[in-house]
Each structure stands twice: as C-alpha cells, then as structure tokens.
Amino acid sequence: MKRGKAENLGTLSTIQGINVPPFVVLRLGMSEDEQTKVICNFLKKNCGKTVAVRSSATQEDSDSASFAGMYATKLRVPATIQNIRIAVEKVRSSGTQKKEVVTHYIEHRGLEFIDSEISVIVQEMIEADVSGVIFSHDLVKPDGYYAVSVSSGIGETIVGGIANGKLVRVVRGVKPGNIKDVWLRKLIVAMKAIERRFRSSSLDVEFAIHNEVLYILQCRPITTTQAEMNQASEAQLLKRIKSVNTSVASRFCGDVIGDMIDINPVELLGTAPTPLDISIFRYLFADRIVERVRRDMGYDPLDIGLLRVVEGKPYASMRATAFSFRPLGISNRIYERMVRVYRDALVKNQALQSRVEFDLYAMSCGEKLERVMQEAQLNDDEKSIVREAFLRIDTGFLQVSKTQAETFDAFATDYEKHTRSMGDASLGDILEHVANGTEMFVRVARLAFYWKNRFEELHPQENLNSLIGGHIRSVNGQLYSDLVACRNGMISRREIIERYGHLRPGQFSVFGESYADDPNTYLFSRMRQVEVAQAKKRTHAFEGTVEFKHVITFMQAREHMKFLFSQSLHLFATKLKHQLAQRGISEYSASRVNWNELSSCLHNSIPLRCSCVEDEPPVLLPDVIVSGLTDLRVITFSEAMPSYITNSIVKARVCVLDQLGVKADVRGALVLLPNADPGYDFLFHSGTVGIITKVGGPASHMCIRAIELQMPACIGCGESVYQKLAAAHSAVLDCGTQQIIVID
Numbered sequence: 114m115k116r117g118k119a120e121n122l123g124t125l126s127t128i129q130g131i132n133v134p135p136f137v138v139l140r141l142g143m144s145e146d147e148q149t150k151v152i153c154n155f156l157k158k159n160c161g162k163t164v165a166v167r168s169s170a171t172q173e174d175s176d177s178a179s180f181a182g183m184y185a186t187k188l189r190v191p192a193t194i195q196n197i198r199i200a201v202e203k204v205r206s207s208g209t210q211k212k213e214v215v216t217h218y219i220e221h222r223g224l225e226f227i228d229s230e231i232s233v234i235v236q237e238m239i240e241a242d243v244s245g246v247i248f249s250h251d252l253v254k255p256d257g258y259y260a261v262s263v264s265s266g267i268g269e270t271i272v273g274g275i276a277n278g279k280l281v282r283v284v285r286g287v288k289p290g291n292i293k294d295v296w297l298r299k300l301i302v303a304m305k306a307i308e309r310r311f312r313s314s315s316l317d318v319e320f321a322i323h324n325e326v327l328y329i330l331q332c333r334p335i336t337t338t339q340a341e342m343n344q345a346s347e348a349q350l351l352k353r354i355k356s357v358n359t360s361v362a363s364r365f366c367g368d369v370i371g372d373m374i375d376i377n378p379v380e381l382l383g384t385a386p387t388p389l390d391i392s393i394f395r396y397l398f399a400d401r402i403v404e405r406v407r408r409d410m411g412y413d414p415l416d417i418g419l420l421r422v423v424e425g426k427p428y429a430s431m432r433a434t435a436f437s438f439r440p441l442g443i444s445n446r447i448y449e450r451m452v453r454v455y456r457d458a459l460v461k462n463q464a465l466q467s468r469v470e471f472d473l474y475a476m477s478c479g480e481k482l483e484r485v486m487q488e489a490q491l492n493d494d495e496k497s498i499v500r501e502a503f504l505r506i507d508t509g510f511l512q513v514s515k516t517q518a519e520t521f522d523a524f525a526t527d528y529e530k531h532t533r534s535m536g537d538a539s540l541g542d543i544l545e546h547v548a549n550g551t552e553m554f555v556r557v558a559r560l561a562f563y564w565k566n567r568f569e570e571l572h573p574q575e576n577l578n579s580l581i582g583g584h585i586r587s588v589n590g591q592l593y594s595d596l597v598a599c600r601n602g603m604i605s606r607r608e609i610i611e612r613y614g615h616l617r618p619g620q621f622s623v624f625g626e627s628y629a630d631d632p633n634t635y636l637f638s639r640m641r642q643v644e645v646a647q648a649k650k651r652t653h654a655f656e657g658t659v660e661f662k663h664v665i666t667f668m669q670a671r672e673h674m675k676f677l678f679s680q681s682l683h684l685f686a687t688k689l690k691h692q693l694a695q696r697g698i699s700e701y702s703a704s705r706v707n708w709n710e711l712s713s714c715l716h717n718s719i720p721l722r723c724s725c726v727e728d729e730p731p732v733l734l735p736d737v738i739v740s741g742l743t744d745l746r747v748i749t750f751s752e753a754m755p756s757y758i759t760n761s762i763v764k765a766r767v768c769v770l771d772q773l774g775v776k777a778d779v780r781g782a783l784v785l786l787p788n789a790d791p792g793y794d795f796l797f798h799s800g801t802v803g804i805i806t807k808v809g810g811p812a813s814h815m816c817i818r819a820i821e822l823q824m825p826a827c828i829g830c831g832e833s834v835y836q837k838l839a840a841a842h843s844a845v846l847d848c849g850t851q852q853i854i855v856i857d
Contacts, residue, residue: 119169121332128310132328135159136236163189163238166200170231201233241321249316257350259283280750286351287746299327354745365740370421370428371466378427392707397551406555411509413441424732440502450489463737478503479570532681543685550678561667568660583650584665588676615683623686624700634764758819758826760849763803767841789815803846807835
C-alpha cells in the first residue's frame with residue numbers, strides 16, 4: 114500500500130458495498146483553468162451544499178508515514194468555485210507554513226524529502242450523525258482487537274483531539290452477526306472487506322454515519338507498527354474470550370464487579386498488578402480484614418471476601434461490598450432486594466462504582482435509605498425493620514467513635530515503635546504486623562466515611578470539602594515543615610529520607626518505587642521553593658457538631674494510619690528484596706507467584722515455579738463487568754479512557770500550555786495541554802520529554818505522532834487528573850503502568 118490518500122480513496126470506491134462520498138483530485142501540475150474545469154464538473158454531478166477539502170501529499174498515508182495532522186483540512190466549505198479555490202490554497206500552503214515540523218518528521222522517519230507541494234482532494238461533505246476512526250489493532254502492537262473511537266458529529270473532533278470519543282474494542286475474530294449494535298456491525302463488515310482489498314490487517318480507516326448509512330472517508334496503513342497478528346492467534350484469543358465470558362457468567366451471576374468499588378483495588382494496585390501483589394492485597398485487606406472490621410462495628414457481611422480476579426485483573430464484588438454494609442437484623446431476603454436497587458443503579462451509571470459509599474449504598478437513616486427502600490418495594494413492616502437496624506448502627510457508631518478517638522493515638526504510637534523494633538523479625542511476622550496496621554486503617558477509614566455520609570445526609574446543601582479546609586493536619590503538612598527545616602539546616606537530608614523514604618508515589622506494589630529510591634526527585638527537587646502554607650481555617654456553624662468533629666478526627670487518623678502501615682510494608686518489601694537477592698531469585702519471577710508459594714520457597718527451600726503465559730494475547734477487560742450483560746468480545750470504555758504512549762517513565766517539571774501561541778520553555782518539561790490539537794506538534798522537536806493532554810483519543814493526530822516518534826505521552830487524561838497536574842510543580846508520567854503521579 115505505497116500510494117497516497119487520493120489513490121486509496123479510489124481503491125475504496127471499487128469495493129462492493131463500501132460507500133465513499135464523491136470526490137475529485139486537484140493534482141500537482143494542473144493549471145488554474147484545469148483545476149476550475151475539474152471543480153465545475155464535480156459540482157454539476159454532486160448537489161451537496163458543502164464540501165470537504167483535504168490534502169493528498171506524495172507520501173501522505175503511505176506505508177512509511179502518515180503525516181497525521183501536518184496539513185490543513187477544511188470542512189463545510191460552501192460548494193462554489195470561489196470558496197473551494199480559497200480552501201484549496203489554504204490546504205496547499207499549510208505544508209509550507211509547517212515546513213520545520215514536516216522536515217523534522219521526515220528526518221525522524223528516515224524518509225527522503227520529495228516536495229512540499231501537495232495534491233488536494235475535494236469531496237462531498239457528510240454531515241455525520243456519528244463519526245470516528247477504526248484501527249485494525251492497537252497502535253502500539255497487534256493485540257487481536259479492532260479499536261474504534263467514535264463520537265457524535267463530524268470526525269474532526271476526534272482526529273483533531275478536541276474530544277476523546279467513546280472507545281470500543283472488538284475482538285477481530287468475532288462474527289459480525291454476534292455484534293448487537295447495528296452501526297458497529299456494519300463497520301466491522303466494511304473493515305473486513307477493506308482489509309481483504311488492501312491485503313492488510315494493519316489499517317486506519319475514518320468513517321461517518323448519516324441517516325444510518327455508513328460512509329468511508331479515508332484509509333491509510335498504520336505506520337506506528339509493521340507487525341500484524343496472524344489468524345491463528347486471533348482464533349486463540351477468541352477461544353479464550355469465550356471461555357472467560359462463560360466463567361464470568363457462572364461465577365458472578367447477578368453481581369457487578371468493578372475495579373474501583375469500595376476497596377478500590379485499582380487505586381492501590383494499579384491496572385496490571387502481579388499475582389504476588391494481588392495475594393498480599395487479599396491478605397492485608399480483601400479476604401478477611403475488611404469484613405471482620407465491619408462485623409465488629411455492627412454490620413452483618415457475608416464473610417466471603419470482597420475481591421474477585423478475572424484474567425489476572427482484580428475487581429471488587431458489588432454484592433459482597435453491599436452486604437458488608439448491611440446492619441445486623443436485616444434478613445438476606447429483604448437486603449437482597451435493596452442490593453438489586455444498587456445493582457440496577459450501577460448498571461445504568463457505571464461511573465458510580467468509585468463512589469458507592471456516598472452515591473449508591475444507604476449508610477444511615479435519611480432520605481437515601483427511604484429512597485432505596487421505596488425502589489426495593491419494601492412493605493411497611495419491612496421498612497420498620499430496616500430503619501431500626503440502621504438506627505442501631507447510628508447509635509452504635511456514636512460509642513465506637515468516642516472510644517476509638519480516645520485510644521487511637523496510643524495505638525499509633527505503639528504501632529510505630531513496634532515497626533522500628535522488627536528489623537530482625539521474619540517476613541511472615543512483619544506481614545502480620547502490616548495487617549494489624551491495615552486493620553486499624555480500615556476501621557478509622559470506615560468511621561471517617563460514615564461521618565462524612567452522616568454529615569451530608571443531615572446538611573445536603575453544605576459543601577463539606579470546603580468546610581474542612583484548614584481543620585485537618587496531615588502528614589503532608591508535616592513533610593513540608595520538615596523540608597523547610599532541612600533547608601534551614603535544622604534537619605539533615607538523611608533524617609528526611611529516614612522519616613519519609615518509605616512513601617510511594619504510586620500503588621502499593623511490593624517491588625514498586627519508593628521515595629528512598631529517588632529522594633532527589635520525590636523529596637528534595639523543590640525544597641528551595643517549598644513553604645508551609647496551611648489552609649486558612651474556615652469558621653462556620655458546624656464546627657461544634659458531633660458529625661463535623663468526627664469527620665476531622667477520623668480523616669486525620671486515616672491519613673496517619675496509612676503513613677504508618679506504609680512504613681511497615683516498606684520494611685517487608687526491603688527485607689523481601691534482600692532475601693530474594695541472597696537466593697538468586699529475580700523480582701520478576703517472585704512477582705509471578707502468590708505470597709504462600711513465595712513464602713514456602715524462601716523458608717522451605719521449595720523450588721519456585723511460576724507459569725509464564727505472556728506469549729498469549731491478553732484479554733482486554735473493562736473497568737466494570739456486569740454479569741449477564743457484559744460481552745468481552747465487544748468492550749465499550751468510558752470517554753475518559755486515556756492512551757499511554759511508550760513504556761517509559763518520565764519525571765520532570767510540569768509546563769502548562771493552555772492555548773496555542775503561548776511562549777514557554779518546554780525543554781526538559783512534561784508539557785500539559787488542554788487538547789490534542791495538532792497545532793502543538795512543535796513540541797516533538799522542542800526538547801519536550803513528555804506530553805499529557807486533557808482530552809484526545811487514540812485516533813487523534815497527537816496520539817499517532819507520539820507513537821510514531823516514541824514520545825512518552827498520555828493522551829486524554831481526563832478533567833480531574835488535568836486539574837491536579839495544572840496546579841503541580843512536577844510529576845511522574847509512568848506509561849508502563851499507565852499512571853500519572855503528582856510529586857509536588
């Protein structure tokens with residue numbers, strides 16, 4: 114497929130069943146009269162009100178290069194000779210205006226510079242209801258899935274990086290008849306026909322749908338990777354997916370599992386944790402401790418563990434977590450009906466999975482509980498039983514909170530002393546000590562969240578996050594104070610590392626990086642500028658209420674306990690690494706087994722046997738799986754699904770470019786952009802070390818350019834992450850584990 118965009122359109126037009134909007138090509142060397150004649154003939158045959166004017170450079174959309182976003186595209190151009198001629202000249206001149214960028218791109222791709230002049234395509238404009246891009250596979254490597262980025266309106270919002278679009282992954286081996294959505298079925302059928310005609314399963318195709326008719330707008334090879342996935346591997350993947358679908362349906366009947374429900378496994382472990390990390394997370398939280406703590410506090414859980422693992426990815430069970438918040442005295446029969454209400458709400462809005470305690474589950478007596486009981490169609494007697502049970506929780510938490518507030522400081526002091534004395538303890542004893550810390554963490558976290566819920570139930574019009582400003586004293590504030598003291602010579606750097614080196618910028622992976630591994634980045638990089646700026650305490654009428662006092666008390670306790678159990682976990686990880694080194698066992702090998710297997714290996718000299726199946730294509734998994742509804746052959750992701758480019762880790766200062774034309778020194782910086790507009794492509798040759806955009810999907814020009822030039826990037830990080838980064842001095846972009854970490 115060595116031809117350019119215009120030739121590719123011509124080929125597409127010959128494929129039976131493929132609709133290509135009528136077009137003409139104004140080729141290089143045509144005189145003005147010749148161009149005018151071609152345009153006139155085109156307008157006579159086509160009655161559309163507007164046209165699209167696109168570039169067709171000699172090497173554009175060829176096997177060797179895409180030139181994505183380097184030339185202008187003019188849409189909705191009025192279908193008159195004068196307007197089309199003006200648009201044509203603007204498209205042609207765009208290559209000259211970006212000569213420096215184009216030259217850099219050509220040199221990086223190892224191409225020969227041919228000519229800056231370009232042919233131009235004039236095509237009937239399709240006012241799409243839905244449009245997007247479909248790729249034969251992931252842009253980084255063939256993975257057995259079609260990747261479809263789709264949004265309402267014209268496709269330029271996606272390829273121009275203005276919006277993320279909805280991301281749909283379709284396993285390549287699926288039969289179109291098994292795809293429920295008609296538009297997606299048509300698209301897959303068309304894509305298969307296009308791949309057959311071009312004899313390639315590595316294509317990038319733009320499409321539009323208007324009045325239920327599918328139009329193909331352009332086709333080009335994926336230039337970011339040359340490998341293609343063979344049919345045998347695709348068949349193997351489809352077979353595995355069918356097996357996983359069957360397993361999910363049988364194991365989680367009637368349940369919803371999510372990676373951010375209640376205990377938030379993805380927050381603590383990341384998106385691709387190792388078997389060792391999952392087993393330790395089970396031991397420290399999910400298998401016994403969370404449910405045991407909640408039972409001690411007056412709840413009646415099922416005691417079946419909260420974690421579920423699908424193809425190596427940990428999820429939390431909605432049903433198990435919902436029952437872990439069932440007050441004593443409510444029968445299974447009644448509470449199951451309430452759980453169905455929770456399930457229905459989560460199926461309708463899967464984003465609620467990260468806020469089940471606050472937006473989904475009833476936690477105390479109030480309007481939310483009344484609404485849930487009404488939707489569950491409980492009768493009056495059943496409602497009385499439920500209210501009484503929740504009232505007992507409310508009453509019990511008053512006493513539990515009073516006792517815990519009085520004893521927490523003593524526990525924390527003793528726990529920290531014990532951690533310092535465990536240098537010679539066995540790994541098993543240290544891990545048990547970590548578990549004692551996580552148990553207290555779970556306890557004070559439950560109290561903090563209970564009182565937050567209670568306050569918001571009683572005062573729904575108040576913004577609690579605003580009210581607590583200045584009231585909470587966290588470990589972070591103490592760290593800043595100590596850094597100032599270090600700068601002033603009152604504390605040594607060594608003391609800072611000893612106090613805070615156990616902290617981690619990301620998840621609690623046993624072999625993950627800690628502050629002590631890179632103290633200059635994580636502790637001292639901004640020490641000269643750091644100031645102790647405690648938020649001004651806001652005076653308000655709620656300061657003296659029981660609810661507000663307990664929110665402050667237990668939020669502080671939660672942060673303190675997280676700091677302390679992280680200390681003991683760091684001790685465990687450090688000692689584990691040392692013992693592995695002594696035995697000649699690699700961290701990789703150790704990470705592929707669970708803790709029981711690794712412990713037996715270390716203490717009983719049992720050979721370590723890990724199963725490595727990484728040569729198999731991985732099954733892609735969504736954030737939420739709804740048993741009976743989710744089909745893993747077709748997965749739809751949320752619009753904030755970011756695309757991470759390369760496997761690199763970048764630690765750098767953050768430079769915000771909130772609009773085009775802003776002059777800034779981006780050398781050595783992690784550049785933060787509002788969108789993936791190709792106008793920012795100067796960044797690729799300006800010394801930038803990484804790029805993060807708020808919006809923009811896998812089909813955006815910026816994403817394709819980043820992959821082609823191997824620039825570490827996160828395209829489409831989402832609003833919340835963007836806002837945190839915009840206020841940060843420096844950050845870590847870890848593309849390998851797909852996370853962004855604010856350092857300071």
